[in-house]
Amino acid sequence: GNSVTQMEGPVTLSEEAFLTINCTYTATGYPSLFWYVQYPGEGLQLLLKATKADDKGSNKGFEATYRKETTSFHLEKGSVQVSDSAVYFCALRAAGGTSYGKLTFGQGTILTVHP
Amino acid sequence: GAVVSQHPSWVICKSGTSVKIECRSLDFQATTMFWYRQFPKQSLMLMATSNEGSKATYEQGVEKDKFLINHASLTLSTLTVTSAHPEDSSFYICSAVPRLTSGGVSYNEQFFGPGTRLTVL
Numbered sequence: 001g002n003s004v005t006q007m008e009g010p011v012t013l014s015e016e017a018f019l020t021i022n023c024t025y026t027a028t029g030y031p032s033l034f035w036y037v038q039y040p041g042e043g044l045q046l047l048l049k050a051t052k053a054d055d056k057g058s059n060k061g062f063e064a065t066y067r068k069e070t071t072s073f074h075l076e077k078g079s080v081q082v083s084d085s086a087v088y089f090c091a092l093r094a095a096g097g098t099s100y101g102k103l104t105f106g107q108g109t110i111l112t113v114h115p
Numbered sequence: 116g117a118v119v120s121q122h123p124s125w126v127i128c129k130s131g132t133s134v135k136i137e138c139r140s141l142d143f144q145a146t147t148m149f150w151y152r153q154f155p156k157q158s159l160m161l162m163a164t165s166n167e168g169s170k171a172t173y174e175q176g177v178e179k180d181k182f183l184i185n186h187a188s189l190t191l192s193t194l195t196v197t198s199a200h201p202e203d204s205s206f207y208i209c210s211a212v213p214r215l216t217s218g219g220v221s222y223n224e225q226f227f228g229p230g231t232r233l234t235v236l
Contacts, residue, residue: 036227043119043208043229044159089158101147101212103225107158 006106023090031092033073121228138209144189145211
């Protein structure tokens with residue numbers, strides 16, 4: 001079946017540090033890939049997405065590139081801010097079949113950014 | 116736009132009682148809604164897919180008689196936890212998929228509700 005594996009957290013960084021959160025996946029076909037962010041007390045929000053190989057999703061300074069050859073979708077940001085503190089989820093959406101439309105999530109990575 | 120609400124945001128109940136959680140798409144129609152369960156410091160686990168006007172599709176291992184789902188309209192789905200027990204305590208999250216104006220469904224994005232914290236004593 002489909003699965004998503006994220007690097008374990010928590011991740012603690014100082015403001016303006018470089019961020020990488022690793023995400024790898026297992027899926028048949030060509031899934032779409034997503035990063036969601038969950039701020040304290042709020043629901044999940046879509047951060048960025050990529051729907052085909054070599055696509056780069058970007059938003060709010062975050063980037064992730066869909067790497068088919070390594071089945072990865074690592075999240076990066078060059079300079080984090082305190083306001084980026086949240087839980088980050090990597091997810092994939094099945095390409096078709098009976099699982100079409102369903103999201104499979106990674107376990108989430110807690111990011112804490114200190115001033 | 117694309118706001119999904121859940122009610123209540125938190126609920127505490129006694130063991131053996133039933134609890135209903137509502138999920139509403141406030142500014143769009145959603146023919147499909149998903150219900151997830153999130154354990155502390157763990158990922159979201161898909162429980163079921165709710166389709167307007169038809170029976171919900173449950174994931175393997177999820178008891179359909181315990182977690183009753185009703186998708187009565189294009190903007191409302193409800194999850195009822197029947198005869199709740201302490202092990203049902205969890206964070207329940209719904210998401211909604213917009214219905215295209217053509218009548219189809221766009222799976223390009225799911226919009227998530229803020230979640231409902233259920234505590235069963």
